[in-house]
Amino acid sequence: MKEKLKGRSFLTLKDFSKEEIRYILDSAHELKADKKRGKTHQIFKGLSLAMIFEKPSTRTRCAFETSFGEEGGHPVFLSLNDIQLGKKESIEDTARVLGRMFDAIEFRGFDQKTVDTLAKYSGVPVFNGLTDLYHPTQILADLMTIEEQFGHLEGINFVYVGDGRNNMAHSLMIGCAKMGLNMTVICPDSLTPLKDVEEYSVNQAKKSGGSISITNSMTSGLKGADIIYTDVWVSMGEEEKSKDRVEL
Template identity: 60%
Template sequence: MYGLKGKSFLTLHDYSSQQINYLLELAKELKMKKRMGIKGNLLEGKNVALIFEKPSTRTRCAFTVACVDEGAHPEYLGKNDIQLGYKESVADTARVLGRMFDAIEFRGFSQDTVEKLALYSGVPVYNGLTDLYHPTQILADLLTVKEHLGSLKGKKFAYIGDGRNNMANSLMIGCCKMGLHMVIVAPRTLWPDQGLIETCKAYAKEGGGSLIVTDEVNAVEGAHVLYTDVWCSMGEEEKAKERISLLKPYQVNEELIQLTNNPDMIFMHCLPAVKGNEVTEEVFEANYSVVFDQAENRMHTIKAVMVATLS
């Protein structure tokens, strides 16, 4: 369907708005089946390699449960379990795994690694997170927005904090392709790459949305979605003190919530959260916080990706 069979999921750059919407609708259907206790067999007989250079809660559990729910076998391969990039090249590892597995998930540092796995393995490869992109998270986020707000197109989506990390990058792509009005609120030193901004503005123009990048926190006014992420991504821990000082004015607190001036606003965070840094405990635990709906939806959307590309 929509040309997805055998297709890798490396970045939302590679997916049209129609393909993204199909995955969201499929995820909704699969979620309903699971809630009804209907066990699936759409991945029966499939074997999926799960490569993890970085630790994970949601990504690992989502892929594992999604596989088992539909009859597939997931095989976890930690950074000390295989020779990837150390004693064996990525290309050689890909060619070995591609002959044994029906698909490969990779969560690690380099986007180049996941691209090479897809190039050489001959099977669908899924990006569970790299330093550049986190596309499976964005699918879960978009599904969550649809569930709570009814639709995507025309909604104002404000992301505040570190504007050049993998989450900001991927949210820009996904929101602009799906016709949302995206606002990145970040200090100028943490703005996204200008080339990516221009690319996403083109996506927004085609999809009927818009993209603004600013350092003014009052740009969150009217937001239907207020989203943040940790101030220091994995591997950047040595920058913590500097980032806290720089980003303190961009904390999501009750004062910032009031700036949205939208009673229907929802708060989102991809987790894990450092409460007291990017978000206060009060906001995190509020009724408008949907962070655990997002976390659950990782499983349903990841399942949809695997079903669409493998079954």
């Protein structure tokens, strides 16, 4: 499995099978346990990571920077004030330049097409640290936390309350569906998940033994919940919609 995953980009959980996600989670549990024992493996010794941030972050930046650095790698933070991404240089050109200098790229920003383009033209693995459509690395951390608390994933009744068409809802649906959780999305009718994400997740849930449901009812949606997960009603870049979301 290790060789099968080597060199691949991590753009969306759609690209990974249940078995591959299982391997990643198992590896993460082992590395975390070793870290608590004061043991590191220097997995990334001699490697460098370009970290591109269009959007500010606390947890995502610190998680990538500390984990890569503690395992011997050299992370380099790049904000839009540091590079010409999509301005004087096209995304394709930026990808080619960074791909020659770095061993991998992490991107946190707005458009999913940007991270897809970086992966297509850089020639190195690219990791999605958040776009408006998906946030797959966060969901890996969430699934890991669920396992730490419950000891398993299959059959867990997971309820998400919030904006159903944001990156967290989409990636949670895909992750829960692939790993056999029963996920309920509670959201207003005007903020339901994208149809293609819903259809994909429902099909994946059928294969894993899980389920995906969407409702606007707090009463029925919360019934039997093992986990209640909430997120902001106004995502980054949508601040002008704050008043409308409060009224919902």
